[in-house]
Amino acid sequence: MRKLPIDESLSYIEQYPISQYFSFDIVPFIHVYEFDKGEFIFHEHSIPDYLYYMVEGKAKLYITHKNGKISLIDFITAPTFMGEMELLNAERYSKGIQTLSKSVCFAISIQEVKEKLLADPVFLKMLCLFLSHKATTATAKYTQNQAYSLENRLASFILLSSDQQFYKEKHTEVCDYLGVSYRHLLFVLAQFSEAGYITKQNRGYVLTNRPELEKLAAEITY
Amino acid sequence: MRKLPIDESLSYIEQYPISQYFSFDIVPFIHVYEFDKGEFIFHEHSIPDYLYYMVEGKAKLYITHKNGKISLIDFITAPTFMGEMELLNAERYSKGIQTLSKSVCFAISIQEVKEKLLADPVFLKMLCLFLSHKATTATAKYTQNQAYSLENRLASFILLSSDQQFYKEKHTEVCDYLGVSYRHLLFVLAQFSEAGYITKQNRGYVLTNRPELEKLAAEITY
DNA sequence: ACAATAATGTGAGAAATCTCATATTTTACT
DNA sequence: AGTAAAATATGAGATTTCTCACATTATTGT
Numbered sequence: 001m002r003k004l005p006i007d008e009s010l011s012y013i014e015q016y017p018i019s020q021y022f023s024f025d026i027v028p029f030i031h032v033y034e035f036d037k038g039e040f041i042f043h044e045h046s047i048p049d050y051l052y053y054m055v056e057g058k059a060k061l062y063i064t065h066k067n068g069k070i071s072l073i074d075f076i077t078a079p080t081f082m083g084e085m086e087l088l089n090a091e092r093y094s095k096g097i098q099t100l101s102k103s104v105c106f107a108i109s110i111q112e113v114k115e116k117l118l119a120d121p122v123f124l125k126m127l128c129l130f131l132s133h134k135a136t137t138a139t140a141k142y143t144q145n146q147a148y149s150l151e152n153r154l155a156s157f158i159l160l161s162s163d164q165q166f167y168k169e170k171h172t173e174v175c176d177y178l179g180v181s182y183r184h185l186l187f188v189l190a191q192f193s194e195a196g197y198i199t200k201q202n203r204g205y206v207l208t209n210r211p212e213l214e215k216l217a218a219e220i221t222y
Numbered sequence: 223m224r225k226l227p228i229d230e231s232l233s234y235i236e237q238y239p240i241s242q243y244f245s246f247d248i249v250p251f252i253h254v255y256e257f258d259k260g261e262f263i264f265h266e267h268s269i270p271d272y273l274y275y276m277v278e279g280k281a282k283l284y285i286t287h288k289n290g291k292i293s294l295i296d297f298i299t300a301p302t303f304m305g306e307m308e309l310l311n312a313e314r315y316s317k318g319i320q321t322l323s324k325s326v327c328f329a330i331s332i333q334e335v336k337e338k339l340l341a342d343p344v345f346l347k348m349l350c351l352f353l354s355h356k357a358t359t360a361t362a363k364y365t366q367n368q369a370y371s372l373e374n375r376l377a378s379f380i381l382l383s384s385d386q387q388f389y390k391e392k393h394t395e396v397c398d399y400l401g402v403s404y405r406h407l408l409f410v411l412a413q414f415s416e417a418g419y420i421t422k423q424n425r426g427y428v429l430t431n432r433p434e435l436e437k438l439a440a441e442i443t444y
Numbered sequence: 445a446c447a448a449t450a451a452t453g454t455g456a457g458a459a460a461t462c463t464c465a466t467a468t469t470t471t472a473c474t
Numbered sequence: 475a476g477t478a479a480a481a482t483a484t485g486a487g488a489t490t491t492c493t494c495a496c497a498t499t500a501t502t503g504t
Contacts, residue, residue, distance in 0.1 A: 063365060066441060071365035090354035124346035131353040132312035138357065142364035143285060143293035146401035149460065149492095172481060179368035184461050186483065203470090222288050371462095371490065394451060406491050408453065425500090451500065462489065469482065474475100 001039055004032040004104075012104060016055040016079065023122040031107045035099045041082060044096040050107040051117075052082040057103025060173065063095045072176035074138065078103070084127055087114065145179050148220050150188050153178055155216035158198070158207065168204030223261055226254040226326075234326060238277040238301065245344040253329045257321045263304060266318040272329040273339075274304040279325020282395065285317050294398035296360065300325070306349055309336065367401050370442050372410050375400055377438035380420070380429070390426030 004012070009032035019026060031050075035041060035057070042048055044064060059076045073095065076082065085091045087110055117123050144153060157178060158167050175185040189205075192198045197212050198205040207213065226234070231254035241248060253272075257263060257279070264270055266286060281298045295317065298304065307313045309332055339345050366375060379400060380389050397407040411427075414420045419434050420427040429435065 063361075065365070065369040066443070067369065069369040071369060073361060073365065085354045085358065088351055088354045090351055091358045118347055119343050121341050121343040121346055124343055124350055125340055128346055128349050128353060129310055129312055131350060131357060132307045132310045135353060135357045135360065136307065136313045138364075139285075139295060139360060142360075142367070143287070143295065145364070146367060147287040147289065147291040147293060151460095170481075171483095179365075180460095181462055182482090183463080183484085187461085190484090219288060373490095392451075393453095402490095403492055404452090405454090405493080409491085412454090446504090447502100448504105449500100449502075451498100453496100453498075455495090457493090459492065460490080463487090465485090467483080469480100471478105471480070473478080 001033055001035050004034055008032070012055060013106070016106075018053055018055075018106060021123055021126045022117075023120050024116060026108065026113075029108050029113050031109075033105050033107050035103045035105065037099055037101050039099050041097040041099060041103075041105070042094040045093045047092060048083045048086045048094050049110055051084060051087045051110055053106040053108070054078040054080050054082060055104050055106060057105075058100040059097050059103060060100055061095055061097050062176065070176045071179065072173060074134075075100075075177070081127075081130060083110075084130065086110075087117065144220055150178065150180050150184060151191070152216050152219050154185070154188050154192070155197075155213040156220055158192075158205075159210075159213055159217055162207055165207045165210070166201075166204055167198065167207065223255055223257050226256055230254070234277060235328070238328075240275055240277075240328060243345055243348045244339075245342050246338060248330065248335075251330050251335050253331075255327050255329050257325045257327065259321055259323050261321050263319040263321060263325075263327070264316040267315045269314060270305045270308045270316050271332055273306060273309045273332055275328040275330070276300045276302055276304060277326050277328060279327075280322040281319050281325060282322055283317055283319050284398065292398045293401065294395060296356075297322075297399070303349075303352060305332075306352070308332075309339065366442055372400065372402050372406060373413070374438050374441050376407070376410055376414070377419075377435045378442055380414075380427075381432075381435055381439055384429060387429045387432070388423075388426055389420065389429065 009030075012032050013027060013030060018030070041052060041059060054076065056078050058078070059082075060072055061074045061076055062070055062072045064070050076097065082097055082105070083094065086094050157169075157174065161167065161169050171182060171185055171189075175182045178185065189198070192213075193200060193205075195209075195212070197207070197209040199208045231252075234254050235249060235252060240252070263274060263281060276298065278300050280300070281304075282294055283296045283298055284292055284294045286292050298319065304319055304327070305316065308316050379391075379396065383389065383391050393404060393407055393411075397404045400407065411420070414435075415422060415427075417431075417434070419429070419431040421430045
């Protein structure tokens with residue numbers, strides 16, 4: 001993590017407007033940080049000092065269980081806030097957030113502006129919408145996880161995350177995200193290959209029978 | 223559902239203060255309704271007209287999947303808000319809410335006060351805290367559901383939901399809540415009986431070996 | 445009080461998913 | 475370039491959980 005020099009910082013602040021979320025001038029309170037790929041924005045069980053607004057990059061939000069299993073709660077993509085729950089103090093200790101690519105974040109010192117933020121209707125309204133949306137998608141994901149087998153969920157995930165008929169997510173992340181073992185993920189992936197729905201190529205898979213994948217995914221959607 | 227007469231309504235409003243959550247006088251906008259046990263407060267996929275504040279009673283929040291499985295997302299107990307996500311319009315269609323006991327709710331017409339609410343910092347701050355707390359507990363529940371077997375989760379649930387060493391939740395609800403089949407719930411319950419951790423009695427179970435249940439539950443807690 | 449409906453309970457077999465062991469390939473680091 | 479660490483891959487066997495079928499109480503409405 002490194003703090004960007006003034007001129008670069010200002011350029012980011014100009015490029016990614018954040019003022020709309022506040023009814024007072026937030027710019028004086030912003031520090032711009034850059035995180036390398038793989039760096040932690042929040043360590044698990046830490047007490048965050050900053051509310052972040054990620055403007056570039058990708059990260060994963062996860063928790064580690066006592067038995068060693070990891071639940072990848074969400075893939076986080078810019079633009080988004082991070083640490084808002086901790087700001088609210090509803091949850092004192094943070095979950096973990098680790099970047100998946102080089103990321104740029106606006107950091108706002110909680111200590112400096114907590115009071116102002118929690119009395120700012122513009123910020124609070126945005127935050128309500130954000131939290132509500134986050135809760136809705138999380139609930140959808142988790143209830144589906146327990147109502148459908150991996151076959152359906154993986155088909156759905158492949159369709160959502162593939163880019164131009166090409167799927168290349170990391171197995172190690174996907175199994176934590178879908179809540180199954182690495183072994184089982186590979187097993188179902190092999191089934192899909194076997195059935196000709198996908199075909200291994202280089203470091204990923206080409207979708208070779210999209211309609212069938214869509215049929216499997218459609219069993220979930222309501 | 224029936225609307226309570228003026229005098230009863232006022233008595234409830236007096237007994238359960240709600241003004242603290244608003245910076246304007248909300249009382250003129252409140253209608254007091256009573257729901258019988260088993261009545262629906264929201265039908266699934268409906269568009270709510272009211273934001274509710276439940277002051278007495280218990281209900282369950284659930285969704286039905288395409289394959290017929292039901293996910294019981296949460297047991298709702300007074301006092302709490304309902305329909306707040308729909309008010310925010312983050313989610314246009316509601317999930318289902320059905321009461322588990324006779325319940326009394328304050329109903330606030332969305333159409334009448336939406337504008338005012340979404341600009342009210344007192345209300346918005348409370349709502350942020352509420353949503354954040356809800357998201358935190360839901361995430362904890364769901365990630366644990368996929369990281370631990372029913373043995374651990376059920377032990378934990380029995381300890382949490384039993385009253386004075388006596389467990390008497392409905393199996394049909396519990397299996398939807400814990401995300402397993404009815405059959406499997408009964409199977410693990412039988413295991414616990416077999417091992418002497420619980421003992422069937424009348425319409426429920428007596429906890430006959432709390433320490434062992436606690437040991438199982440402790441595998442989860444972090 | 446009686447029928448209808450919901451909840452409880454159990455067996456048997458199958459499917460989904462897990463654990464563990466181990467080998468190979470890729471990626472990251474110095 | 476060389477080594478350590480991470481990611482990929484696969485087999486075998488065990489566990490967990492599911493489906494379905496069916497029987498037996500409770501509960502509810504009229």
